[in-house]
Amino acid sequence: MKLFQLNTILALVVFSFSGTGVLGQETVPEKERGLWVARQIDQEDQGFVNQVSEATMTLRNKQGQESTRRMTIKSLEVDGDGDKSLTIFSSPRDVKGTAFLSFTHALEPDDQWLFLPALKRVKRISSNNKSGPFMGSEFAYEDISSQELEKYSYEYIREEVVLGSEGHVIERVPVDPKSGYTKQVVWVDGANWRIGKIEFYDRKGEKLKTLTFNDYKQYPNKKWRSNRMEMTNHQSGKSTQLIWSDIKFEQDLTERDFDQNALKRAR
Amino acid sequence: MLTFQKIVILCLACWSLATTVVCGEFSGELSFETRGYFHEGAHENNDRVDLSIILQPEYVVAWDEDRKVFTFEPFVRYSSLDKERSHVDIRELSFLGSWELIELRVGISKVFWGVTESQHLVDVINQTDLVESPDGEDKLGQPMINIAYVNEFGNFEIFLLPYFRERTFSGIDGRFRGSPVVNMENASYLSGSGNNHLDAAFRWSHYIDELDWALSYFEGTDREPRLYKNADGTALEPVYGLARQASLEIQYTVSDWLLKAEVLSKHSDLHGNYWATVTGFEYTFANVHRGMDVGFLYEYLYDDRKELAGSGLDNATFLGSRVALNDENGFELLVGSIIDHQTGRINNAFLESTRRINENWKWTLESNFLVSPKSGSFLEQVKRDDYLQASLSFFW
Numbered sequence: 190m191k192l193f194q195l196n197t198i199l200a201l202v203v204f205s206f207s208g209t210g211v212l213g214q215e216t217v218p219e220k221e222r223g224l225w226v227a228r229q230i231d232q233e234d235q236g237f238v239n240q241v242s243e244a245t246m247t248l249r250n251k252q253g254q255e256s257t258r259r260m261t262i263k264s265l266e267v268d269g270d271g272d273k274s275l276t277i278f279s280s281p282r283d284v285k286g287t288a289f290l291s292f293t294h295a296l297e298p299d300d301q302w303l304f305l306p307a308l309k310r311v312k313r314i315s316s317n318n319k320s321g322p323f324m325g326s327e328f329a330y331e332d333i334s335s336q337e338l339e340k341y342s343y344e345y346i347r348e349e350v351v352l353g354s355e356g357h358v359i360e361r362v363p364v365d366p367k368s369g370y371t372k373q374v375v376w377v378d379g380a381n382w383r384i385g386k387i388e389f390y391d392r393k394g395e396k397l398k399t400l401t402f403n404d405y406k407q408y409p410n411k412k413w414r415s416n417r418m419e420m421t422n423h424q425s426g427k428s429t430q431l432i433w434s435d436i437k438f439e440q441d442l443t444e445r446d447f448d449q450n451a452l453k454r455a456r
Numbered sequence: 457m458l459t460f461q462k463i464v465i466l467c468l469a470c471w472s473l474a475t476t477v478v479c480g481e482f483s484g485e486l487s488f489e490t491r492g493y494f495h496e497g498a499h500e501n502n503d504r505v506d507l508s509i510i511l512q513p514e515y516v517v518a519w520d521e522d523r524k525v526f527t528f529e530p531f532v533r534y535s536s537l538d539k540e541r542s543h544v545d546i547r548e549l550s551f552l553g554s555w556e557l558i559e560l561r562v563g564i565s566k567v568f569w570g571v572t573e574s575q576h577l578v579d580v581i582n583q584t585d586l587v588e589s590p591d592g593e594d595k596l597g598q599p600m601i602n603i604a605y606v607n608e609f610g611n612f613e614i615f616l617l618p619y620f621r622e623r624t625f626s627g628i629d630g631r632f633r634g635s636p637v638v639n640m641e642n643a644s645y646l647s648g649s650g651n652n653h654l655d656a657a658f659r660w661s662h663y664i665d666e667l668d669w670a671l672s673y674f675e676g677t678d679r680e681p682r683l684y685k686n687a688d689g690t691a692l693e694p695v696y697g698l699a700r701q702a703s704l705e706i707q708y709t710v711s712d713w714l715l716k717a718e719v720l721s722k723h724s725d726l727h728g729n730y731w732a733t734v735t736g737f738e739y740t741f742a743n744v745h746r747g748m749d750v751g752f753l754y755e756y757l758y759d760d761r762k763e764l765a766g767s768g769l770d771n772a773t774f775l776g777s778r779v780a781l782n783d784e785n786g787f788e789l790l791v792g793s794i795i796d797h798q799t800g801r802i803n804n805a806f807l808e809s810t811r812r813i814n815e816n817w818k819w820t821l822e823s824n825f826l827v828s829p830k831s832g833s834f835l836e837q838v839k840r841d842d843y844l845q846a847s848l849s850f851f852w
Contacts, residue, residue: 248784256784257815282851283818284786285483298666298711308593310568313668317711318742321749325784369743425746441521449661450559450606454525454552456481456518 223343223359226377231338233382237412239265242436248326251426256281258324264335265447271295272335273447277455278324288455290447291316295339296364304452311449320369327398327420327429329369332389340364341373351385352378352405370397383413391424398422410438463599463619467549467563468528480526484513489847491537495840499635501628506537512547523554527565533588538630540640541587546597559611561602566595567615569659569672571707571716572734574755574774574794578703578718580674581657583621590632590824590838591806596621610662617655620677622694634837638683639691645677646697646725653677653698669706674699682726697725714738716755732759736774751778753792768833771797785812793827802827803835820847 217225246258259280265273271293278287286306293299299316319331341361349358356378363370371394376386384402391397402415418431445451489508496502510533517526529548535541550563567581581598588594598621604613625638647653655676662669681694701722708715717735724730736755744750753776759765776792793805807823822845829835 250784281786281812281815282483283485283812283849285851300663300665308568309566310570312571313663313707313709313714315709315712315714315740315742318740318749321743322747322782325747325782325786445554445556445606446521446523448606450554450604450611451522454518454522454554456516456522456525 219345222345223361226345226357226359227338227341227343227361229382230377230384231336234412235266237266237410238439239263239442240436240438241440241442243434245432245434246324246326246328247430247432249428249430256325258326263442263446265442265444267292267444271299271337273444274335275447275451275455286456288452290449290452291334292447293335293337295337299334302449302452304455309453311452317367319365319367327422327425327427328431331363331368331370332400332420346374349376351376352381352383354378354380356380356385381413383415396423406436408436408438412438460599460619460621463564464546464549470551470563480515480517482513482515483852484511485849485851486511487847487849489845491843491845493631493840494842494844497631498837498840499633499637501626501631501633503537503629506535506541506631508533508535508541510534514548525552526550527552535630538587538627540625540627541630543587543624545585547595548597557606559602559604559606561600564597564599565602566597567600567602569670569703569705570718571668571705572718572736572755573738573753573776574736574792575734575757575769577720577732577734578672578705580672580679580701580703581615581617583623583679585624586632587624587626587630590841596624610660613657613659613661615655615657615659617657617676618652620651620653620655620696622651622696623679623681625694631841631843632838634692634834636685636689636691639686639693642686642691642693643681644693644695646695647677651677651696666709667706668709669704672703672705674701674703678724678726680724680727695726697727699724699727712740712742728761728764730759730761730765732761732765733757738778740778747782749778749780749782751780752776753778757794763830763832766832766834768796768803768830768835769794772803773797787811796830799828799830801830803829803833816851818849818851820849821845822847 241263244260244262248256257280261277263275267273274291276289278284288304290302291299301314301316303312303314320329323330323333341363344360346358346360349356359375360372361375362372370389371392372390374388375384377384383405387400388396389398398420400418400420402418404416405413406416407413414436416433421428487510491506493504512531514529527548527550531545531547533543546564548565550561550565553560569579570576582595584592585594585596598617599619601616604611622643625640626633628637653676657674659670659672678697678699681696683692683694686693699722701720703720706717715737719733721731734755734757738751738753740749740751742749755774757769757772759770762770773795774792779789781787789809791807794803796803804824804826809821810818812818825842826835826839829839
């Protein structure tokens, strides 16, 4: 599995030197077109250096009752490995000061630590629970963790207009058997490689959730970010809205701002 | 002479200087707690209801991307049952700063060491605030200077602890006490410098892939006093000696398993030379149904002083289970019990459960049953102190 992945990645690296854009797209063999699209999304996101943003999640149940979670999320791009991220909760108020540190890896398990402010305790936790809900929301841990290319295998479905421009629909299958999904269908626009929508299929192969990306905005470093994501669970009738605000790139952050000491200082 | 008051005043002065420059954030917790005991106590401590109000505000000033943080966190409990349990403390009044390879912590603060759940064997920096809870998880603020050097080989830390905090004990009307009552006013020290002995510690912590570990060394005032009867036999008086200890903590995190061990080797003026361990695991069935996690905990507790340890935990097994619904209200339940290997009986069993009501409110249920504590242990003296506690907390 690993070898096969490496081969396809190598093929793509070679390919990406031979040119991009419409011309390149036509030269991609049909069976590698899905991976090619995923590669474009990944490359488009590279070079963000680091990002700091405020996130507000609004959880809505079937009866329409709402509850809120607020957090600050800092992430750091790491050369040759997955991103590092630090999430600091400020609401609900009883979890205020709780902080979560994650070092993502492409195929190895992620390294994760949790800071519990009441005991001032840093606890290493298992990253195995990918399919579990994040803070009681409709987002699973695997939905919010860094989307490394190697985490899925890809298949091209069709061309379709996405976010107002000619785009693509691809299917991606999680490599990790611990994933809560059998597949995800991803809609991407072909001009800026922004994801418009993802449909998630559960372990039984039934449609579980739909995530839409809205209010895209381009930042001074040319990166596009959706400022409002809506996750709807078709089976439970619950939904979660994720609003991003105050997004900042290329801040004065180093690896030292993403270690266990930083976890203890997090506010 | 350094006193706790002087340290507090000094820290407050620095803190107020800093807060004039940057604006901070005010938050905190206010709890209303009702604890009902099932029986009258064994030592004429017969009242069965303890109503408490606990206030723990926090003021934090952070700047430079959270690399510099000032924290002030006082603590107040009023207990209707026990005037010794009604107490005030400063949990945190500290500056925490980070530079390229250095982390510095100065002031009154709290530091946690350890990986296990049933007992915090190696956690030595802060004194136990025993009146808060018999599980010993609550700690008093400790004045300290803590410097960490951080590099690719891990964290290398030095702790200088200039002032010693004495353990809190229940008063005459309080529960979780033996007989006679402990008179905290008459604490004494074997060391000539009393509570001003400069205690120190060194710690190296690091991780590689799934393995996290820490090696620590501590030398100074033993956090655990020995209790001696006074001349007329009406009270116990705490005596604090000196101690040296080395400890190791290790955790291996692999798929759904957390394998944990804490090992302590201690040389104490008053408790002799001994070693002790807590070794075990936690296994979690993740997302079994609608996001629910069910975990199982097993820990083996050993203390080579045997019965002399007095805790009743010298050769015992801890079994526990944790259920987290991971729903919007964050419902959690933890049940556990400690079984003695010698008697084959359950020492005690406990339950803790919490659920959020809304953004600001939360309830907690807690219970502890001293089922059949080992004879001669401290738990035997408090075996009539089974309780059920409900609390309602407001967070802002």
